[in-house]
Amino acid sequence: MPENPTTGAEALGRPTASARRAAVPACCAVLAALALALALTVTRGGTLGDRDPLYGWYAADAALFALAVLTLRRVPAGRASGVVLAGSVLLALTGLLAPPRTSDDAYRYLWDGRVQLAGVSPYAYAPDDPALAALRARAPDLFPVGGPCAAWDERRAAPGFCSRLNRPEAHTVYPPVAEAWFAGLYTVGGALGVRAAQAGGALLAVSTTGVLLAVLRRRPGPSVAWRAALWGWCPGVVLWAVNDAHVDVLGALLMVSGLALTARRGAVSGVLLGAAAATKLLPALALPGAMSGLLARRPRRADLVPPLTALTAFALAYLPYVALSGTGVLGYLPGYLREEGYDQQHIDRFALLRLVLPDALAPYGAALLLGAVVLHVLRRGDPARPWRGALLVTGGALLAVTPGYPWYALLVVGLVALDGRWEWLAVPAAGQLVYLAGGAAQQPAYGAALAVVLTGAALRRDRAPAGELPSGSAERVQLHRA
Numbered sequence: 001m002p003e004n005p006t007t008g009a010e011a012l013g014r015p016t017a018s019a020r021r022a023a024v025p026a027c028c029a030v031l032a033a034l035a036l037a038l039a040l041t042v043t044r045g046g047t048l049g050d051r052d053p054l055y056g057w058y059a060a061d062a063a064l065f066a067l068a069v070l071t072l073r074r075v076p077a078g079r080a081s082g083v084v085l086a087g088s089v090l091l092a093l094t095g096l097l098a099p100p101r102t103s104d105d106a107y108r109y110l111w112d113g114r115v116q117l118a119g120v121s122p123y124a125y126a127p128d129d130p131a132l133a134a135l136r137a138r139a140p141d142l143f144p145v146g147g148p149c150a151a152w153d154e155r156r157a158a159p160g161f162c163s164r165l166n167r168p169e170a171h172t173v174y175p176p177v178a179e180a181w182f183a184g185l186y187t188v189g190g191a192l193g194v195r196a197a198q199a200g201g202a203l204l205a206v207s208t209t210g211v212l213l214a215v216l217r218r219r220p221g222p223s224v225a226w227r228a229a230l231w232g233w234c235p236g237v238v239l240w241a242v243n244d245a246h247v248d249v250l251g252a253l254l255m256v257s258g259l260a261l262t263a264r265r266g267a268v269s270g271v272l273l274g275a276a277a278a279t280k281l282l283p284a285l286a287l288p289g290a291m292s293g294l295l296a297r298r299p300r301r302a303d304l305v306p307p308l309t310a311l312t313a314f315a316l317a318y319l320p321y322v323a324l325s326g327t328g329v330l331g332y333l334p335g336y337l338r339e340e341g342y343d344q345q346h347i348d349r350f351a352l353l354r355l356v357l358p359d360a361l362a363p364y365g366a367a368l369l370l371g372a373v374v375l376h377v378l379r380r381g382d383p384a385r386p387w388r389g390a391l392l393v394t395g396g397a398l399l400a401v402t403p404g405y406p407w408y409a410l411l412v413v414g415l416v417a418l419d420g421r422w423e424w425l426a427v428p429a430a431g432q433l434v435y436l437a438g439g440a441a442q443q444p445a446y447g448a449a450l451a452v453v454l455t456g457a458a459l460r461r462d463r464a465p466a467g468e469l470p471s472g473s474a475e476r477v478q479l480h481r482a
Contacts, residue, residue, distance in 0.1 A: 023074035024083065030071050031087045031233070034064040038094040038238050048102045049152025051436050058432065061235035069229050077223035081213050084225060088209040088232030092202040095242025099194055102435075103244040103407075104153040106197040107142050107164040112172050112179055113186025114139060122179050123325040127168040128157045136161065141193040170332040176317040177254075177278040178247045197245035204249045205241045206232070208256055212417050215260040224420060231417035236428050240407035248407045251279040252414040255286050255390070258306075259418065262290045262386045266302055270309025277310065278317035282408060285397050286415070288374045289390025292381025341439070342401070351402040351442035352450065366400040373397075387418035395424045395453070398431070402446045404439065406431035423456025 037060050046053035068087075075083055100106055112122040118135055125131050136143045142164050144154065149162035157168040174182070181200070189196025209232035216224050231237060241249035258272030273290060276283035290306040321329045341348025342363070350362035357365045373396045377389035395412050409428035416424050426449035433445040 020074055020076045023071060024076070024079060027068065027071040027075050027083060030064060030068040031083075031090070034061065034068050034233065034235075035090050035094055037061050037064055038091060038235060039097055041235075041239070042094060042098045042101060042243050046101070047152050054102070054436060058235070062429070065233055065235050068233055069226065072226045072229055075226070077225065080223065080225045081217065081228075084213060084229045084232055085206075085209060087229065088206050091233055091238050092205050092242050095238045096195070096198050096202060098243070100153070100198070100244045102239070103246065104164055104166050105247075106194050106245040107153070108166065108172065109174075109178075109182045109197050109245070109247060110186055110190070110194065111139070111142055111165055112174065113182035113184070114142075114190065116179065116183040117186055117190075121321060121324040121328075122172045122174075122182075123321060123328040123331055126171050127163065127165050128159055128161075130159075167332065170335060171328065173332040173336050174247065175278045175281060176321050176329075177275050178250065178280060179321070181247060181250055181279070194245070198242055201242045201245040201249055204253050205237050208232075208249070208253045208414060211253065211257050211260065212414070215256075215418065227417050227420050229417075230420075230422060230425070231413050234413050234425070236406060236413060236432065237410065240410060244407065246407040246410070248280050248282075248410045251276045251283045252410045254279060255283045255411060256387075256414045256418065258310075259286060259289060259387045259390055259415075262306055263383065266305035267309050270306040271313045273306065274310035274313025275317065278314050282394070283411060284314075285394040286387075286390035286411065288377045288393050289381065289386040289388070292377055292386050292389040293379070293383045295375075295378045296380065340404070348439055349401050349403065349442070351439075352446055353400060355443065366397075369400050370397055385419065387415050388421075391415035391419050391421065391424060395427050398427050399446060399450055399453070402434070402442045403431060404434045404442075406435050421456060421460075423452050426452035 037057070041054075041057040041061055044053075045057035072080060072083065108127075111127055114135060115122050115125075115132070120132075127136070144162045144164065147154075147162065149156055153164050154162055155166070155168075157163045172179070185196050185200050189199065192199070209228055212228035212231055213225055216227055237249070240246050241252075254272045254276035258269045258276060261269040261272065269290060273283065273287055276286070287307060287310055290310075291303065294303055318329060337343050338346060344360065344363060347354070347359040347362055350357075350359075350366055353362045353365045353369075370393070373393050377393060381389035381392075391412065394415060398409055398412065406428050409431050412424055412427050416422060427446075430445035430449035434441045437445075
């Protein structure tokens with residue numbers, strides 16, 4: 001008998017029980033380092049007006065995030081969920097250590113909430129309208145008085161007053177569910193100012209982690225609870241959803257919840273998906289995922305419940321505001337599309353498509369590409385995993401249009417956590433680089449993201465992802481027969 005016998009687990013390359021026990025403190029140590037790095041990023045890492053320090057801090061955050069998730073995968077399955085949730089809470093708290101550092105959108109949220117509580121439709125007037133002068137006078141946190149108006153998040157409006165709201169001359173662009181959230185924020189925490197929006201973002205981010213854990217624990221096969229950390233520990237979630245308090249996190253929570261219920265509670269799923277789309281429009285891209293494989297079988301009445309209820313919920317959310325403001329509910333959307341380079345007369349997005357198409361044809365190319373991806377999901381998507389089709393459509397759309405705002409990809413982060421295809425995290429990373437470096441970075445950033453996604457897909461061809469049933473599994477067959 002050899003002196004140092006090898007256990008079965010060691011022989012197979014799996015961590016032993018003692019190694020798994022040691023993984024818990026190791027994971028917590030890396031998580032603490034990530035929390036410290038994020039705390040320093042938020043408090044000392046620069047702002048939108050001083051961007052250079054952000055590159056280094058963001059790189060450090062990303063490296064520690066990757067190391068933390070890798071370490072988590074060695075944690076015993078029975079303890080992983082608790083570690084993930086505790087880590088999500090800890091990291092969300094770091095986002096509350098300072099006011100927003102790289103976006104001033106949260107100030108608009110508070111203004112829209114204040115306007116609604118005054119009994120005025122948020123779509124009726126632009127913030128600089130003389131009709132709202134009395135409201136502005138009672139909001140010095142949003143319209144500072146007496147200072148130089150020189151901070152990165154301050155600008156002079158045309159009438160001469162200082163504004164923390166961007167585009168004070170423009171009507172709001174946010175859909176009705178977002179507006180309801182803004183009204184709720186101001187009702188509950190108006191006295192806290194922008195801190196109320198940040199606290200709301202933290203609550204939504206941690207709630208999304210909880211929903212992900214609940215969904216992933218129900219999956220058959222080996223535990224994949226660690227995937228929830230791809231959302232809950234993601235530096236982008238802390239920075240975009242909590243510190244900058246972007247309402248996109250509400251859309252992500254509703255989308256994740258809706259997709260999780262698609263197979264069992266179609267009507268509730270549809271309502272949640274419709275509400276997600278009525279929060280920021282982009283979550284509508286997840287709807288084809290809820291209809292995965294629909295064209296590969298004889299459609300049943302139940303198959304139409306999610307899309308029909310989603311459309312109904314979306315329309316009902318807009319109805320009260322349409323009654324008050326008519327077409328004004330579109331707000332600044334047309335101007336936003338023009339300003340951001342999506343307009344046919346001023347194309348400045350679609351960076352990858354413009355490598356092979358004339359600028360004027362790029363939007364049409366994006367539409368055709370998106371249509372092809374949707375058709376693929378409807379024909380070949382897995383109804384047991386609707387988030388997979390949603391990830392393909394949503395991530396593909398962002399690669400096609402190459403937006404300059406990384407928080408749009410919070411949807412992608414949530415879908416990655418559900419599906420485990422970590423390579424798609426390159427898409428929000430590309431958006432972050434473009435946001436800091438400007439439009440010139442679109443092609444290299446999103447080109448690299450596309451390369452990462454394609455490489456990840458190639459690596460998966462010969463093996464199933466950890467914790468996943470292979471395509472065509474009994475789970476899928478059973479759902480088809482139901």
